[in-house]
Amino acid sequence: MSASDFxxxxxxxxxxxxxxxxxxxxxxxxxxxxLHDAMRYAALGGGKRVRPMLVFAAGLVSGASAARLEIASxxxxxxxxxxxxxxxxxxxxxxxxxxxxPTCHVEFDEATxxxxxxxxxxxxxxLLAENRLADDPELQLQMIQLFAVACGSRGMAGGQAIDLDxxxxxxxxxxxxxxxxxxxxALIRASVLLGAHCGQPLDAASLGGLDRYAKCVGLAxxxxxxxxxxxxxxxxxxxxxxxxxxxxxxxxxxxxGLAEAKKFAGELLAESHDALAxxxxxxxxxxxxxxxxxxxxx
Amino acid sequence: MSASDFxxxxxxxxxxxxxxxxxxxxxxxxxxxxLHDAMRYAALGGGKRVRPMLVFAAGLVSGASAARLEIASxxxxxxxxxxxxxxxxxxxxxxxxxxxxPTCHVEFDEATxxxxxxxxxxxxxxLLAENRLADDPELQLQMIQLFAVACGSRGMAGGQAIDLDxxxxxxxxxxxxxxxxxxxxALIRASVLLGAHCGQPLDAASLGGLDRYAKCVGLAxxxxxxxxxxxxxxxxxxxxxxxxxxxxxxxxxxxxGLAEAKKFAGELLAESHDALAxxxxxxxxxxxxxxxxxxxxx
Numbered sequence: 001m002s003a004s005d006f007x008x009x010x011x012x013x014x015x016x017x018x019x020x021x022x023x024x025x026x027x028x029x030x031x032x033x034x035l036h037d038a039m040r041y042a043a044l045g046g047g048k049r050v051r052p053m054l055v056f057a058a059g060l061v062s063g064a065s066a067a068r069l070e071i072a073s074x075x076x077x078x079x080x081x082x083x084x085x086x087x088x089x090x091x092x093x094x095x096x097x098x099x100x101x102p103t104c105h106v107e108f109d110e111a112t113x114x115x116x117x118x119x120x121x122x123x124x125x126x127l128l129a130e131n132r133l134a135d136d137p138e139l140q141l142q143m144i145q146l147f148a149v150a151c152g153s154r155g156m157a158g159g160q161a162i163d164l165d166x167x168x169x170x171x172x173x174x175x176x177x178x179x180x181x182x183x184x185x186a187l188i189r190a191s192v193l194l195g196a197h198c199g200q201p202l203d204a205a206s207l208g209g210l211d212r213y214a215k216c217v218g219l220a221x222x223x224x225x226x227x228x229x230x231x232x233x234x235x236x237x238x239x240x241x242x243x244x245x246x247x248x249x250x251x252x253x254x255x256x257g258l259a260e261a262k263k264f265a266g267e268l269l270a271e272s273h274d275a276l277a278x279x280x281x282x283x284x285x286x287x288x289x290x291x292x293x294x295x296x297x298x
Numbered sequence: 299m300s301a302s303d304f305x306x307x308x309x310x311x312x313x314x315x316x317x318x319x320x321x322x323x324x325x326x327x328x329x330x331x332x333l334h335d336a337m338r339y340a341a342l343g344g345g346k347r348v349r350p351m352l353v354f355a356a357g358l359v360s361g362a363s364a365a366r367l368e369i370a371s372x373x374x375x376x377x378x379x380x381x382x383x384x385x386x387x388x389x390x391x392x393x394x395x396x397x398x399x400p401t402c403h404v405e406f407d408e409a410t411x412x413x414x415x416x417x418x419x420x421x422x423x424x425l426l427a428e429n430r431l432a433d434d435p436e437l438q439l440q441m442i443q444l445f446a447v448a449c450g451s452r453g454m455a456g457g458q459a460i461d462l463d464x465x466x467x468x469x470x471x472x473x474x475x476x477x478x479x480x481x482x483x484a485l486i487r488a489s490v491l492l493g494a495h496c497g498q499p500l501d502a503a504s505l506g507g508l509d510r511y512a513k514c515v516g517l518a519x520x521x522x523x524x525x526x527x528x529x530x531x532x533x534x535x536x537x538x539x540x541x542x543x544x545x546x547x548x549x550x551x552x553x554x555g556l557a558e559a560k561k562f563a564g565e566l567l568a569e570s571h572d573a574l575a576x577x578x579x580x581x582x583x584x585x586x587x588x589x590x591x592x593x594x595x596x
Contacts, residue, residue, distance in 0.1 A: 137438075
């Protein structure tokens with residue numbers, strides 16, 4: 001990646017991941033065509049691509065090759081895409097708008113959306129197993145393991161379950177934090193660690209610092225999401241605004257109020273920078289990315 | 299495994315996989331408890347355990363250790379369990395009875411069943427990555443890859459999509475075969491190959507023979523399923539009988555008639571034995587398993 005400014009770099013990553021996913025996803029002309037169409041619909045053509053940016057930015061710290069980072073970021077983004085497809089289904093959030101387009105089950109049908117999500121998850125693991133991601137294949141197995149844990153019942157899927165259980169309840173701040181650490185935090189941490197592992201081996205202290213950074217950024221991401229859900233309109237967000245509040249979902253803004261939620265996001269941003277203090281300029285993209293995540297408007 | 303007769307051996311494998319899954323699945327007391335309950339409900343307490351038997355029987359051919367075969371068979375069975383949970387959902391087959399019990403979404407709720415299936419898939423990959431399955435980690439990565447392909451859009455999930463698309467249509471025999479090669483055949487082939495790879499390296503011809511065996515057995519399994527769906531009652535099957543016919547799903551019995559479908563199953567059984575001809579007595583469990591799959595009554 002070039003030494004350009006952050007907006008140019010982030011556009012470059014977003015463009016690259018779009019190309020990579022378009023290449024790696026099965027073509028629509030191959031049977032079963034409707035399933036492949038739905039998978040492509042869910043994964044291509046949008047999204048902030050924050051997780052791929054985290055993979056690439058973390059890879060800069062360890063000097064990882066672009067080829068490896070492309071695969072790792074594609075795997076992460078496929079999991080993210082599958083989670084959105086399943087999350088939007090009528091039995092979950094029952095949402096009709098995503099990234100400014102009809103959700104997958106609206107564009108296709110529920111059964112196809114269900115299977116597309118399932119197949120996107122399989123494809124993510126396939127990519128991580130069939131491409132060289134680390135010099136040491138034992139490390140690559142560990143990468144697949146940490147990724148699987150981040151996806152599963154003690155990671156993202158578990159976070160969705162906690163979320164389901166929380167609808168209509170008043171959570172405490174630690175309970176809300178626990179939900180998000182799983183629901184969005186697990187995959188964000190996996191993004192940073194996968195990206196870092198694609199390069200030269202890092203010592204335990206460095207990996208610990210990156211993990212702390214990722215934890216703060218993941219939580220900040222969610223706090224800002226809640227703030228935006230409260231402050232923005234659907235056209236800006238590309239998804240239904242105010243929906244979480246109406247659905248009785250616990251949010252940081254409901255719990256803390258808008259001003260305190262914004263302050264909390266700022267504190268998490270500061271802590272994410274603090275976690276990167278031992279790193280040199282190679283961690284600058286991670287720093288800029290944290291700033292972007294907290295200051296974005298959609 | 300002991301040199302006992304086949305019924306004793308198959309009971310031993312079924313008992314062992316039950317214990318192994320009970321150990322490997324997250325305990326219900328760990329949060330999110332309801333999700334973990336649903337995962338355990340879906341994976342434990344029943345099923346024919348045909349796929350674990352295939353893993354163990356194939357492992358005998360290559361002299362694989364029981365410890366490795368337990369992990370491989372657990373991974374396969376978790377994928378099978380997840381596919382049943384998603385397949386039974388209202389937007390798919392909308393079934394209320396499975397293994398003589400309410401289906402997962404009936405016992406819990408749709409959202410929990412959806413997430414339980416998702417998390418079972420992640421857990422399967424986690425098991426394959428975090429345990430030693432082959433002396434060579436590169437081979438283990440290949441095993442994960444072949445497993446992921448078998449699960450995905452060109453394997454099991456793809457087969458489900460072909461199945462969806464076929465409802466109410468008259469398929470040709472090759473089209474019906476193509477559906478089943480994906481829907482059930484892919485995971486059955488993966489079971490045999492994973493089991494074999496857990497042991498000493500086999501040459502390409504042996505792996506080819508095992509793959510041909512698995513292809514025949516997988517198809518025979520489905521033909522017999524269609525015959526049983528036509529001939530049995532729900533109490534014997536532990537699931538709703540005659541349902542496929544009523545749903546307008548293409549079946550071998552609808553396409554060939556009952557007598558011809560049974561004859562076809564017999565031909566596939568003969569070919570599966572033929573594929574094993576080059577193997578010595580270490581393939582006897584595979585032979586007995588093929589016989590069992592074709593001659594079972596549920």
